[in-house]
Amino acid sequence: MTSTMTKTQPDATADDPFLWLEDRNGKEALDWVHRQNALTVAELQGDPSYQATFETALDLMTAEDNMPVGAALAGYVYNFWQDKTNALGLWRRTPVASYKAEKPQWETIIDFDQLSAKEGIKWVFGGASRLYPDFNRCLLYMSPDGGDASEMREFDIATKSFVEDGFRAPASKSGFSWLDKDTVLVSAAFGEEDKTQSGYPRVIKLWRRGTKLDDATPIFEGEKQHLAVSGGVEYDGDKRHVLLGKTLDFFTSHSFLRLDSGENRRIPLPDDATDTAIFKGQLVFGVRSPWTAPDGTQCLPDGLYSVDFDRWIDTGEFGPFKTVLAPAHRVSIAGLARTQDRLFINLMDNVRGKVIACDRTASGWSLKPVALPDNGNVGISHAEHFGSSVSFSFTDFLTPSSIIWSDDDGETLATVKSQPARFDASPYVSEQFEARSKDGTMIPYFVVRRRDQKGPVPALLYGYGGFEVPLLPGYAGIRGKLWLDKGNAYVQANIRGGGEFGPAWHQAALKGKRQNAFDDFAAVAEDVVKRGITTAAQLGIQGGSNG
Template sequence: MFRQAPLLAAALLFDSTAGAQNVKPIAYPETTRGDVVETQFGEAIADPYRWLENDVRTDSKVAGWVQRQNVVTNAYLGTLPQRDWFAARIKALMDYERFGLPQKAGAHYFYTRNSGLQNQAQLFVRDGLSGTPRLLIDPNGWAKDGATALDDWVPSDKGRFLAYSVQDGGSDWRTIRVLDVASGKVMADDLHWAKFTDIAWIGDEGFLYSRFPKPAEGAEFQSRNFNQALYFHRIGTPQEQDQLVFATPDQPEVGHTAKVTNGGRYAVITSSKGTDARFEVRVIDLAQRKKKGWLAQVLVSGFDHKWQPVDAIGNRLWFVTDENAPRGKLVSVRLTASHTDWTDVVPQRDETLERASIVGNKLILSYLKDASTRAEVYDLTGRRAKVLTLNGIGTASGFTGKPGDPETFYSFTSFNQPASIRRLDLRSGASDVFATPKLTFNPAEYAIEQRFYQSKDGTRVPLFLIRRKDLVGKAVPTLLYGYGGFDVSLTPGFSATRMAWLEAGGAYAMANLRGGGEYGKAWHDAGRRANKQNVFDDFIAAGEFLIKEGVTPKGGLTIQGGSNGGLLVGAVTNQRPDLFAAANAQVGVMDMLRFDRFTAGRYWTDDYGFPGKEADWKVLRAYSPYHNIRSGADYPAVLVTTADTDDRVVPGHSFKYTAALQAAQAGPRPHLIRIETRAGHGAGKPTDKVVAEGADILAFLAQWSGLATPK
């Protein structure tokens, strides 16, 4: 079935400072080429690297290929003169005290803290806001390689217990455990096969969580996820005794999560079929549980619109929705027998409403205005009381709490500012600092601009541009980042890796492409399914704009994107290889004809369409990175990055794409893959792996864009 491809001597080392190629070729490892050909909708589709879809944990051939590729890639990266400088700077820039948003439960305040270079943040508790911090959970001792992480954590209503989820090796699977807060003792509760779940406490009795059936042996990290169900776990009992709360076995593609309103009166069940914010909503009156059991009454049916539960006071529930409001509005409903008492509380406006919360007797609404946060306080009738002053272009998050609370916490970050935590007193309106980082650089030395440019069809697209102020007006190597999908909004935030690029004298640009959520439902719809090409056009137009405006020289533009953004990088590299000097495709979706066959891939049909439907297949076939590599074309330098334990976008996507790119002999520049171990899709990655990966990527991009790091 297999035949051997010839040994490729594809890429030559390139000395960007001398502007010439030397004679040392990179010999890519041999990759076995299969003869799989399938006819789909009248076209014969070759898939010679199908075997690379197999799980590296169980297939020795795939494991051997991974090892050989890493040997070649590491040897090349080891020659880059910028690598050590970037590693040192990223490490130094990450070495500052970082706090997570505090969460109050009873008299306790819970929060995470990383002292600087710890692989994982620790969880602390204070008794009272000014109480002495007490360490509750330290995940740094959970694994020798630091790759077992504390994921979600939720205290019970009064803070007696804390449920937390553990992530191992970057996997999406979670193990949920319980801790007694007073003693710090981890209890016997041990819950498995949880994924894409919330933890919703019902008093101190127990909590609701979502889990999937146990996968078949050996299929844990590749089989598709169906039949997610909602369970109740009572504290101190084994998982086998957990009560099934809600499931839809006749609709295995539907998943369910739950939120319990403050005060514990209602459980709100949100059901979805994919990644689209199109939900059905059911409500369980927990006060009637002894009489009626887990009776879930339908509040919203049809999977037509976004319904994001906010909270409840008495028998009134608040939601953020896009029903008849594509940019979002706040509504409420009184839970009566008919559930027809729907009221618009804060109507739609020009900005996009992202989320809302009820804290004290106030509503706090977070809007996006041109991809930057605007936070406002309203009374419960929907009258605006205050606009919160934030420190310039940036992202604010948090604003959580309970009805009756006198305070809330929020963080603010921007491209040149790590997150600082502030406490807002809702009675006085005063805001004071809870935690702020001590910096090793001067934020005032960096200019943050927001520009707008025209895409191919004339659409006006926003772009953030960050540079050292002394470089404004000069053309410098530039890193352009994008995503463009799944209603995800790219907003300003701090990254030590990105700051190292800026310190070295590069510019950074982030384009808010269609397909994201920056301007509501219409912006998302304009960049998905049959409209996906708009995303690629927007990104290409951003690159052309940066060159035209003199931000970067031709030959100085590099690109980067992860997950759906990795797909973006693969697609635009195929379509415009002449535009970019180098590309980094991170954990990308590269085979658009088979993405729905693995783990969470079947959810993504909302954005990509169905490979089994001819009309959708033709769209996917036209841009699929794996299927559209241009043999013999002069490609930019490409570094693909993935992890052998990624069970979100399985690494077979990146493996197949890299094998095909290397076989195409697409120009003299290197086309390499860096495969991390026990790192998954990105969440929970330990600090030392973040530093090493960031240094490798930036050194690669710097080498091919001409960015010389300081000596």
């Protein structure tokens, strides 16, 4: 590969013969990528089993009995659906009772294949901002090419039509959210003066109905070197909070509350605050590094804390800080969600999911676990902000995904949807092991293989290790059908750089410590060989996006 790269690049320097690859949109770099892709495609498609394998994978990905996942709002469950007939997808809804039935009766809101055929553009649905309190009006995002830039149009769900002379903006990386029915918050990224160096919004503007987008009023700005700014509205009961933010980089930001006076008051949390929520007058938050609150409370990573937000709005000062959830060894926070009356904390306990339900009363915080299955990947599928419905997803390597639903804030649970099994899981076992990395850190990993395995078999080792994203157990029919069913093993490594054990696990593979992630991956590879699961010659490795 080295000789191919250097021979074809006359501008390569002696110091760095691959410097031309830094210009990722340059002709030389792209031509080289296309040549490597052609080699790979030829190798793959030259395999006699390629076509049958491809068609099996396609059938599984587009099966019409795939489980529809949705979120409840005002009596309906909304879902985006793609299959062989609807390649670009349907945005649709059904009443909650219908969703729980074996065959829901879906009402199509937008058919993107029909819209694309009508307008001659392959529109890719990018989501919608809904207008409180009836949620029928939307600011709809549609990408003309599937990229980051989306066109925005105002849409009426009740009439299933775009609003004539409604809000509309050309494709860009801008963001839009409702302030009220006649005013939109625009996180603008149109002209160069609106953009950060990263190409994301730098300015937030108020855009009033009936006026031109160019005439929108700026109310908030970030610096050119910041990653982005963003704005939106959050409701806590009947209280409306207009929140504005400057994202300095991937993991640090400054948050502001826009007061009725027009002042943008900074919320005095640390720059690396995370897992924030406003719930029953409390500002709930976590931290990525230790922080001493103004009252002396020690806030630690993987813990959750709260302070009286309503008091701060009135006085400009924080009162006493409270611990909602204390940190625990190898337990990290995967996310927060809230219904009208409950706050839910999604935890990972040694890479296995749990959910804690929290309530806030006059006497303080009360916590109790939600009675969900153990030893798998548990997530919060949706939480109805203005209601009491909440649903949870459950899966592991050998168990198809299911949706567990509650209409009463997690008290009563029922499995309402399950993904059909795509392969016979009975011959297989999922195990968790640990490997000792070069610096002595124990790295957990999962192995999925036949329970009657007698000797080494081909194994695929997958890792990620980036952006504080955890790599969790998950069912994959394609993996089972096309890999496990051939007698092979699958290995998933929870290397540093990811978010399996909170911010510290991520920070342990940043910048000068990046080598730790590669050492962790190598340690897992050596460990599966040592255990006799596979051999070096039979081990393949895979990763993507994060290098």
